[in-house]
Amino acid sequence: MTSTPFNHRNPQLNRHGELNHLLSTDGLSREMLTRILDTAVPFTEVAEREVKKVPLLRGKSIFNLFFENSTRTRTTFEIAAKRLSADVINLNINTSSASKGETLIDTADNLAAMQADMFVVRHAASGAPYLLAQHLAATGQDHIHIINAGDGRHAHPTQGLLDMYTIRHYKQDFTQLTVAIVGDVLHSRVARSQIHALTTLGVPEVRVIGPKTLLPTGIERMGVQVFHDMKEGLRGVDVVMMLRLQNERMQGALLPSAQEYFKSYGLTPDKLALAKPAAIVMHPGPMNRGVEIDSAVADGGQAVILPQVTFGIAVRMAVMAMLAGA
Amino acid sequence: MDIHIQNGRLIDPASNTDQAADVFISAGKIVGAGGTAPDGFKADKVLDATGCIVCPGLIDLSARLREPGFEYKATLESEMAAAAAGGVTRLACPPDTDPVLDEPGLVEMLTHRARLPGFAHVHPIGALTTQLAGKKLTEMAELSEAGCVAFGQANQAIIDTQVLLHAMQYAATFGFPVWLQAQDPFLAKLGVAHDGEVAARLGLAGIPVAAETIALATLLQLARETGVRLHVTRISSAAGVDMIAAARASGLAVTCDTAVHYLHLCDHDIGFFNAHARLDPPLRAQRDRDALRAGLASGAITALCSDHTPVDDDGKQMPFGEADIGATGLELLLPLTLKWAEEMRLPLATALARITSDPARIMGVDAGRIAPGLAANVCVFDPAASFLVNRNNLKSQGKNTPFLGLALPGQVRYTLIDGYLAYADGK
Numbered sequence: 001m002t003s004t005p006f007n008h009r010n011p012q013l014n015r016h017g018e019l020n021h022l023l024s025t026d027g028l029s030r031e032m033l034t035r036i037l038d039t040a041v042p043f044t045e046v047a048e049r050e051v052k053k054v055p056l057l058r059g060k061s062i063f064n065l066f067f068e069n070s071t072r073t074r075t076t077f078e079i080a081a082k083r084l085s086a087d088v089i090n091l092n093i094n095t096s097s098a099s100k101g102e103t104l105i106d107t108a109d110n111l112a113a114m115q116a117d118m119f120v121v122r123h124a125a126s127g128a129p130y131l132l133a134q135h136l137a138a139t140g141q142d143h144i145h146i147i148n149a150g151d152g153r154h155a156h157p158t159q160g161l162l163d164m165y166t167i168r169h170y171k172q173d174f175t176q177l178t179v180a181i182v183g184d185v186l187h188s189r190v191a192r193s194q195i196h197a198l199t200t201l202g203v204p205e206v207r208v209i210g211p212k213t214l215l216p217t218g219i220e221r222m223g224v225q226v227f228h229d230m231k232e233g234l235r236g237v238d239v240v241m242m243l244r245l246q247n248e249r250m251q252g253a254l255l256p257s258a259q260e261y262f263k264s265y266g267l268t269p270d271k272l273a274l275a276k277p278a279a280i281v282m283h284p285g286p287m288n289r290g291v292e293i294d295s296a297v298a299d300g301g302q303a304v305i306l307p308q309v310t311f312g313i314a315v316r317m318a319v320m321a322m323l324a325g326a
Numbered sequence: 327m328d329i330h331i332q333n334g335r336l337i338d339p340a341s342n343t344d345q346a347a348d349v350f351i352s353a354g355k356i357v358g359a360g361g362t363a364p365d366g367f368k369a370d371k372v373l374d375a376t377g378c379i380v381c382p383g384l385i386d387l388s389a390r391l392r393e394p395g396f397e398y399k400a401t402l403e404s405e406m407a408a409a410a411a412g413g414v415t416r417l418a419c420p421p422d423t424d425p426v427l428d429e430p431g432l433v434e435m436l437t438h439r440a441r442l443p444g445f446a447h448v449h450p451i452g453a454l455t456t457q458l459a460g461k462k463l464t465e466m467a468e469l470s471e472a473g474c475v476a477f478g479q480a481n482q483a484i485i486d487t488q489v490l491l492h493a494m495q496y497a498a499t500f501g502f503p504v505w506l507q508a509q510d511p512f513l514a515k516l517g518v519a520h521d522g523e524v525a526a527r528l529g530l531a532g533i534p535v536a537a538e539t540i541a542l543a544t545l546l547q548l549a550r551e552t553g554v555r556l557h558v559t560r561i562s563s564a565a566g567v568d569m570i571a572a573a574r575a576s577g578l579a580v581t582c583d584t585a586v587h588y589l590h591l592c593d594h595d596i597g598f599f600n601a602h603a604r605l606d607p608p609l610r611a612q613r614d615r616d617a618l619r620a621g622l623a624s625g626a627i628t629a630l631c632s633d634h635t636p637v638d639d640d641g642k643q644m645p646f647g648e649a650d651i652g653a654t655g656l657e658l659l660l661p662l663t664l665k666w667a668e669e670m671r672l673p674l675a676t677a678l679a680r681i682t683s684d685p686a687r688i689m690g691v692d693a694g695r696i697a698p699g700l701a702a703n704v705c706v707f708d709p710a711a712s713f714l715v716n717r718n719n720l721k722s723q724g725k726n727t728p729f730l731g732l733a734l735p736g737q738v739r740y741t742l743i744d745g746y747l748a749y750a751d752g753k
């Protein structure tokens with residue numbers, strides 16, 4: 001009937017189609033994703049040098065704006081920035097729920113006045129970094145780059161990218177793979193970033209596995225196959241990507257208990273045996289052992305969970321260098 | 327003062343009129359509509375309506391004026407200017423002010439404040455329960471005397487169905503209509519967008535269509551039990567339209583409306599978290615939107631409203647799920663109706679009926695038509711001109727609309743309220 005009367009320009013690209021912010025893996029081309037992964041490769045060896053630093057972002061100020069607590073993610077961004085020789089300022093902003101949005105815009109304006117070059121933003125509300133990007137654009141400040149370090153349930157693009165880096169490292173060719181994402185997809189920004197990246201990079205079969213209470217309506221429209229039976233879903237896969245299950249999910253009516261969840265959807269050696277013998281197991285951390293993953297798997301030979309962390313720093317360096325590098 | 331509106335095309339849906347005709351107004355009333363002036367008529371003012379359509383002043387079933395309590399979002403003055411600029415001469419306002427419209431004194435104060443020349447007729451919708459809390463009935467008889475045209479809950483549900491039953495029984499006792507939104511509060515809990523593909527992709531908590539259909543089933547069943555005159559506000563889904571149509575086919579005298587944005591937008595228009603598209607009920611899927619467009623054309627949906635909800639900039643400068651709900655609409659009611667009519671290839675009279683004579687019937691007032699003896703509430707608009715939606719052109723204090731930046735068909739030239747020229751060409 002009517003066509004949608006609106007044009008939505010992808011807010012993470014500038015007018016030349018180059019990456020200005022990293023807000024989501026959604027809407028980035030295969031070439032762009034591949035370029036980020038390629039850029040990350042040489043950064044992995046920076047960590048092995050005696051002086052773990054390159055001068056790419058010397059003199060740049062990077063602000064970690066964390067409206068939601070996260071020591072792990074913040075630390076990896078901090079390390080990445082420091083290895084690029086940037087100045088890093090960490091801000092943990094406690095938010096009262098009433099004034100979250102205001103705080104976000106006000107804080108950004110204040111920091112912009114301090115000649116910030118980049119914001120790394122984590123926020124509990126889906127879309128918060130988009131609001132920030134729009135605000136910067138509207139106020140002529142979009143020389144400041146934004147990296148989304150996780151917004152609500154929406155996206156966690158650097159996690160998605162480091163996962164892609166890990167998969168490419170172990171499996172080389174995306175176009176021959178079957179990948180399963182297991183667990184609480186509904187509340188997971190990681191899952192969404194993984195799905196967009198996997199489908200864009202040409203993975204022919206992406207599966208999501210979980211109970212109906214933890215899978216969003218319409219998820220199949222994102223190009224995935226839905227499985228409720230974990231054994232069926234894991235059969236023949238090359239990559240198993242586990243999601244973290246927050247303890248608070250047990251408090252509502254989404255799940256009866258951690259024990260029952262583990263029985264149906266916890267990754268045990270038995271279930272993993274259904275995947276291909278060379279399958280790798282990934283987890284974004286922090287893990288709940290005995291809830292979504294058995295220790296025997298987490299510490300087993302197929303787990304690549306610690307390499308994920310190492311690659312994560314290189315990928316974040318790559319993104320920062322691409323956005324703010326001269 | 328005698329006013330002569332000349333050279334216009336008169337469309338009066340109630341009388342099936344669509345013809346070139348002049349309109350003659352004297353002492354605030356219509357005294358003639360046709361070719362020649364009534365005897366003794368001497369125009370003090372002539373309004374040229376060449377190329378324009380002359381129709382009854384628009385009637386809006388839902389416009390929040392934000393008074394009392396939310397004057398930082400809008401005031402009576404600003405929103406009355408918006409109404410006049412939008413050709414709206416009569417409106418109903420929901421009770422979700424602060425304090426809530428649950429006391430006769432408040433209602434009297436509001437209607438009294440609104441009783442100024444050039445201000446649209448304001449019909450408060452009284453709260454059905456005190457504080458809209460869904461626990462205790464309001465003094466409906468007193469509120470009705472104070473000027474309430476119906477009773478409702480704005481966007482608050484009555485959770486306790488026994489209270490709902492009693493509220494309907496009590497309203498039915500006196501023949502008071504109840505206007506209620508169909509949205510199950512549990513299924514809508516924490517939800518901010520239609521539960522579908524877009525919410526899944528954006529990571530927004532969803533409100534399923536079942537929130538509407540389940541609440542609707544309850545409302546329809548209780549209306550049947552109690553015999554209350556039920557009007558369902560803001561239908562948002564195809565399934566909801568079907569249920570209303572089926573209920574009516576089975577003999578229930580239920581009416582319903584939807585709001586302008588639901589005719590033109592769907593969940594995809596949230597785009598990259600556009601907070602202007604944060605509405606209640608949420609924008610649903612494309613096929614829901616198409617069903618609403620068809621349902622309004624066929625009359626399955628009885629009327630169209632603006633659901634005018636001015637919000638200040640700070641309220642929208644928020645992440646999508648935390649942003650204030652609603653869109654400004656008084657000045658978009660006519661253009662978006664015309665756009666819908668144009669796209670659906672509907673006769674203008676049919677389209678205009680949904681914002682004039684049909685809502686008048688729901689309100690139970692003799693208005694929304696042009697006939698000798700009636701108060702002269704008239705809208706004159708140029709259908710060929712377009713209204714550019716931007717912050718400067720909007721008179722409403724709320725500049726919040728997902729249609730910002732668009733040029734929409736139709737520009738109001740004159741608005742007359744009880745024969746008073748409330749708006750003339752950009753003034």
